[in-house]
Amino acid sequence: xxxxxxxxxxxxxxxxxxxxxxxxxxxxxxxxxxxxxxxxxxxxxxxxxxxxxxxxxxxxxxxxxxxxxxxxxxxxxxxxxxxxxxxxxxxxxxxxxxxxxxxxxxxxxxxxxxxxxxxxxxxxxxxxxxxxxxxxxxxxxxxxxxxxxxxxxxxxxxxxxxxxxxxxxxxxxxxxxxxxxxxxxxxxxxxxxxxxxxxxxxxxxxxxxxxxxxxxxxxxxxxxxxxxxxx
Numbered sequence: 001x002x003x004x005x006x007x008x009x010x011x012x013x014x015x016x017x018x019x020x021x022x023x024x025x026x027x028x029x030x031x032x033x034x035x036x037x038x039x040x041x042x043x044x045x046x047x048x049x050x051x052x053x054x055x056x057x058x059x060x061x062x063x064x065x066x067x068x069x070x071x072x073x074x075x076x077x078x079x080x081x082x083x084x085x086x087x088x089x090x091x092x093x094x095x096x097x098x099x100x101x102x103x104x105x106x107x108x109x110x111x112x113x114x115x116x117x118x119x120x121x122x123x124x125x126x127x128x129x130x131x132x133x134x135x136x137x138x139x140x141x142x143x144x145x146x147x148x149x150x151x152x153x154x155x156x157x158x159x160x161x162x163x164x165x166x167x168x169x170x171x172x173x174x175x176x177x178x179x180x181x182x183x184x185x186x187x188x189x190x191x192x193x194x195x196x197x198x199x200x201x202x203x204x205x206x207x208x209x210x211x212x213x214x215x216x217x218x219x220x221x222x223x224x225x226x227x228x229x230x231x
Contacts, residue, residue, distance in 0.1 A: 051072070055068070
């Protein structure tokens with residue numbers, strides 16, 4: 001290969017790689033509006049007054065990351081919106097939604113994220129599922145109730161709405177009569193589980209007569225409640 005031709009090819013390759021490098025480093029900014037909804041997995045409805053954060057992560061070099069945070073509190077329907085956010089095209093920028101967890105003596109509020117958003121999907125309305133717990137529910141038998149064999153009962157509680165969104169989790173709680181203390185302290189506590197509507201099935205045999213009673217109780221976030229078991 002003669003020298004002029006070699007130099008020409010070298011210039012072509014240099015120009016090609018220089019152009020690729022420039023394209024790779026180019027950063028274009030586009031205004032985007034990001035919308036979504038926070039669903040309460042325990043009720044199936046929008047979760048109001050939840051702070052959603054939009055995080056912009058900028059890699060500025062080795063072990064040097066800058067994070068910019070935008071916040072929005074959901075409305076009564078659980079909706080949130082971030083208007084006219086500058087979205088960088090550079091791969092050094094990434095975006096994610098984040099909700100912090102909260103822990104109090106009365107309830108746990110389980111956070112989510114960071115959930116990364118693809119830049120091509122910024123305008124897609126997305127839904128984030130959350131759950132929170134009630135504080136405690138006390139199950140009472142009548143103070144004088146004495147369970148003598150062959151009398152017996154089992155009380156079963158189910159939070160069906162939560163577990164339609166979280167089917168992988170155990171949702172049935174069972175208490176047979178032999179777990180209840182003797183009179184006059186005929187009660188048991190359960191707590192720290194998903195808030196919402198709990199279905200109650202009371203399966204009993206009393207005086208040789210078998211019966212099944214179905215009922216329900218609503219346990220809100222942080223609630224302390226009492227339920228009287230029919231006997």
